[in-house]
Amino acid sequence: MSALPITTQPRSAFDAIEENLAHLKDTGLYRTFIPCSHLADDPGHALHMGRRIQVWCSNDYLGMSQNPEVIEAQISSTLRHGTGNGGSRNIAGTSEAHVELESRIAGWHHKARALIFTSGYVANFETLSTLLRATPELVVFSDGFNHRSLIEGIRVSGNEKHVFPHNDVAALEEMLAQYPLEQPKLIVFESVYSMDGDIAPISEICDLAERYNALTYLDETHAIGVSGPTGAGICEEIGESRPTFVQGVFAKALGTLGGYVTGPDSALDFVRSHAPGFIFTTSIPCSTLDATLRSLDIVQGTAGSELRRNLLENARRMRAALHDAHIDFIDADSHLVPVLVPGDMRVKRVSQRLLDEFGIYVQPINFPSVAQGAERFRVTVAPFRTPQQIDDFVAALRTCLDDE
CATH class of the missing domain: 3.90.1150.10 (Aspartate Aminotransferase, domain 1)
Structure with missing residues (x-):
């Protein structure tokens, strides 16, 4: 009598996923x-x-999401405009509040233009990936402690990149000096790093950018609302206006939802025209933006x-x-x-x-x-x-x- 064939249970397509989740739980890394x-x-x-x-x-x-005036602004706007805009920015989704808020944000940061996104993550990812793909010769220099949204926006572009040790201006200069002055360059960094709470040497980095012909992209996410005379961030606090792009959010100290990037008019017009995560997604409701405008009034003032x-x-x-x-x-x-x-x-x-x-x-x-x-x-x-x-x-x- 011949031996019966040994059969094995075929692996499920999700076995590897289950094993990964089990490993996370065993090591304490499961969230x-x-x-x-x-x-x-x-x-x-x-x-x-x-x-x-x-x-x-x-x-x-600042506790702005519980501020009575901000809450009232959102309720009043909802009663007038409804709970959503019903489309993307280019299909009936650009409210008058979008236009007003983008104008105010641009002025707040002394930039030519501002562009509002559904989140800070999307703002970083879409702006960087879109601009970098359009300029493949541009070399990126990224701080080692940068947020994942910055890292991913740079990564998917495929542009040449260098990661410099956190806040290490000397190491950054060594990397910049390896390239000809005419080589397009972009330095990407944050003002306040949320995990350590430390602050970047913004002016020193801007000095290097001028010396080595580099653009700068500064993420002010954790400083917006809490630093500077009107809450515009660390740049306002130290009187620094040189970063080419400044990114921020509404979803932290302003207490609402969304993110934005400010910078040169043509660059952000290009992002507006080409970024998939901006073009093909439903816009933030008018009521949320009206609440953000009221929050901004409070944050910029004496209160x-x-x-x-x-x-x-x-x-x-x-x-x-x-x-x-x-x-x-x-x-x-x-x-x-x-x-x-x-x-x-x-x-x-x-x-x-x-x-x-x-x-x-x-x-x-x-x-x-x-x-x-x-x-x-x-x-x-x-x-x-x-x-x-x-x-x-x-x-x-x-x-x-x-x-x-």
């Missing part, structure tokens, strides 16, 4: 999304599974100045409390307070215990957002936080760390 429904009548708080919790990791730096002062004062108070409690953190110059909790599983355990026992939500930050061994919490301390809340947060964190 858990915490449902939190923010409460407009109690800024800094949210509902999680029916329970009221404090949120200490929001990018709504915005007070919010910025309180934000920075609370960040200083948080750093002092962490220092007194002997908790490791990065003492950065910005409003961001990175608290170091090394270990993929450890940072997740501490985060979970803070939520379960103290009603405090702070998201663990791990690889690939930061290097393994550099896990952390990115703590934000909004202007409405009280000294008692800050002290209670630090005490709860100290208790959780002591038990690890």
